[in-house]
Amino acid sequence: PQIEQIARFGGALFLAVYSILSFRSAFTENHALETHVQTKGSLLKVVSVCLAFTWLNPHVYLDTVVLLGSISTQYQPNEMQFAIGAITASFVFFFSLGFGARFLSPLFSRPKSWKILEFIVGVMMATIAISLII
DSSP: OHHHHHHHHHHHHHHHHHHHHHHHHHHHOOOOOOOOOOOOOOHHHHHHHHHHHHHSOHHHHIIIIIIIHHHHGGGTTOHHHHHHHHHHHHHHHHHHHHHHHHHHTTGGGSHHHHHHHHHHHHHHHHHHHHHHHO
16 A cells, blocks of 8 residues: 555656646747758668667567556457457558648647647646545
C-alpha cells in the first residue's frame, strides 16, 4: 500500500510540474515557427535515423513488452485476437499521427494554435494530477 501511495503522489507531482510548464509555455512563449532550409539527406542516413528512433527508443520496449505483454495475459485463450487488435491499433495510430500532422500543419503554422494546445495540455495534466490525489 505504501508503494502505491508513493507512486500515486509521485505521478501527481510529475504531472503537476509539467502542467505548470505547459501553462507557462502557453502564456509566455513566442511559438513562432522558424523556417528551415530543406536539405537533401542520403537514403542511408534517413533510414539509419528512422531505425535509431525506433529501436533505441526505450518506450518501444516498455509499451510493447511490459505494458502489452502484461495486459495480454488477461485475454487467454484469445491471445491471437488481442495481438491482431494491438497491431491494428498501432497501425491506425501511427498512420493517423503522420497524416494528421500533415493535415493540421496549416492550423499549427499560427503561434496562437500552439498556445491553445499548450493550454489544453496543461488543463489535462492538471486534471489527471488532481484525480490521482483525490
